[in-house]
Amino acid sequence: MDEQNKNLILATVLSALVILVWITFFSPEPPVAPPADPAVTSSTTGSGTGEVAATPSITGETATAPTLTTSPEETREIALAKTARVAIETDRVRGSLSLKGGRIDDLSLNDYHVSQEPGSETVILLSPASAPEPYYALYGWTPASSGSLEIEDVPGANTIWAVESGKKLTAETPVTLVWTNTKGMVFHRKISIDSDYMFSIEQSVTNNSDEAQKVQPYGIVARHGEPEVIGFYILHEGVVRSADGELEETKYKNVKKLNPFEGGVGDVVKVETNGWIGFTDKYWMTTLIAGKDRTFDAVTKFSPTHTLYQTDMRLPIVSVAPGATETVTTSLFAGAKEWEAIRHYQDEDGISQFVDSIDWGMFFFLTKPIFQVLHFMNNLIGNMGVAIISLTILIKALLFPLAYKSYVSMARMKELQPEMEKLKEKAGDDRQKMQQEMMKLYKEKKVNPASGCLPILLQIPIFFSLYKVIFVTIELRQAPFFGWIHDLSLPDPTSILNLFGLMPWNAPDPSSFLAIFSIGVFPILMGISMWMQQKLNPAPSDKTQAQIFAWMPWVFMFMLGRFASGLVLYWVANNTITFTQQYLIMRSQGVKPDVFGNILSGIRKGKDKE
Secondary structure (H helix, E strand, C coil): CCHHHHHHHHHHHHHHHHHHHHHHHCCCCCCCCCCCCCCCCCCCCCCCCCCCCCCCCCCCCCCCCCCCCCCCCCCHHHHHHCCCEEEEECCCEEEEEECECCCEEEEEEEEEECCCCCCCCEEEEEECCCCCCCEEEEEEEEECCCCCCCHHHCCCCCCECEEEECCEECCCCCEEEEEECCCCEEEEEEEEECCCCEEEEEEEEEECCCCCEEEEEEEEEEEECCCCCCCCCCCCCEEEEEECCEEEEEEHHHHCCCEEECCEEEEEEEECCCEEEEEECCCEEEEEECCCCCCEEEEEEEECCCCEEEEEEECCCEEECCCCEEEEEEEEEEEECCHHHHHHHHHHHCCCCHHHHCCCCCCHHHHHHHHHHHHHHHHHHCCHHHHHHHHHHHHHHHCHHHHHHHHHHHHHHHHCHHHHHHHHHHHCCCHHHHHHHHHHHHHHHCCCHHHHHHHHHHHHHHHHHHHHHHHHCHHHCCCCCCCCCCCCCCCCCCCHHHCCCCCCCCCCCCCCHHHHHCCCHHHHHHHHHHHHHHCCCCCCCCHHHHHHHHHHHHHHHHHCCCCCHHHHHHHHHHHHHHHHHHHHHHHHCCCCCCHHHHHHHHHHHHHHHC
């Protein structure tokens, strides 16, 4: 076995092994149609109690906020109709806020649909407490235990607010709510929204009594029931928290394992200067943001009684002197994790680590620049598939010096073939002597037999990083290419089992055993491109090597056939460019690859075996 073939086989087998492990342990079942997003489903899988979330028990000078129990309603629409509401309407979102509790509990994302089918519903992010799947934001105050205020003297979950100004919440017109208690205190809540997904919540309290009062403002994002999650190992779904430069992610199952306290489990983290906390799905996020240079307690909580997940932002206690007004302004992000939008909030508003709410993974030093290049090229070209091809060309250009050395070394080793054959005859069965003579020959001719492996091995982290980008970024969701590829984040929808739609039956369901054979056009092109790349060199004389080489392209074709079509597109482009580079470099070194001759030779050997 010559060193050139040995190294190529080693690199190819290692690549196949890594991808096989990836598929076995990390890859979810690939859908043939867009899966229902966790925030979109309308099945009655929620807790069914209708109990509005409360702040967790807080030690010191605070008490718990009130709760509100209602009967679960039949549909989301019925639940919305049960309370007086103020409409929310911008170019990007629509919904309403409830005057009961002043909750932001009805929000849909105008730019995103459940599927690409005509007339598909828009993605619903937030729903009211008595809807099938409650998910909402709630703000309020708690009285300090040392003061004279009772829990009914501060606005909470069941407070009925009045509209002081604003008929509709838009990007241009905020809405101000007002509530007055029986002890001379007036509470205002001014809610604004920008042109994307950021709400501003300005809470103020005016003390018209003769006694100083202490109150503590809070914000809550609550989620009832067990959220539907994709359950993919490399994707985080659950609580996400940034506290003074430290990002922490806690999956829903791990929230249940936090520190026990009365009524449930949870933890409290003190944030000194900059932080935020909330829930993240694959593409959507709802987070409470205290603001730069503001101290608060970030609370994660789970109540098993009501299957209630909750994140709280507890701000410092405010002392309100007689005749004085105190105001606290915080923010709420509720929307899609669009890179440009959240980067703007991070850079312009100083929200630390906000871009990292996108799950970039352990290869973040690759996934971030890869995505930025894709995003730039997509904005420039207007097609994400072409952007992936452009990215492939750029990566190949960056790796070209290394590839050039590799292919030059391979070409020189081709020149050494006659001398290596003589060494084999001379050494006979003495393998040690053969190895010594070969190493001596490599040293004399200045050839590195291992250089052929490195370019292939470098493709593995790039491949995984691109896979991560395609899987987690919303910019790739439902991104079309050309022809039959309408969503690059999903597998090629065509199938060889129905002749790519020509036969009058459907492709197998992705959950069936036959799905692995249901490969589309692009996976087949990937297999062919790998096969053509092999044919730049004659088949190894060793039968075992020849069999491995013969099967490898088709094994890869089926292994990667159900991966996202954007990833397979990258692989096809990469193979095509690699073939072209290797062919031209070998020609420049005086080696003339006989591609068609090698193909015919392989066919003849196959017939001889028969």
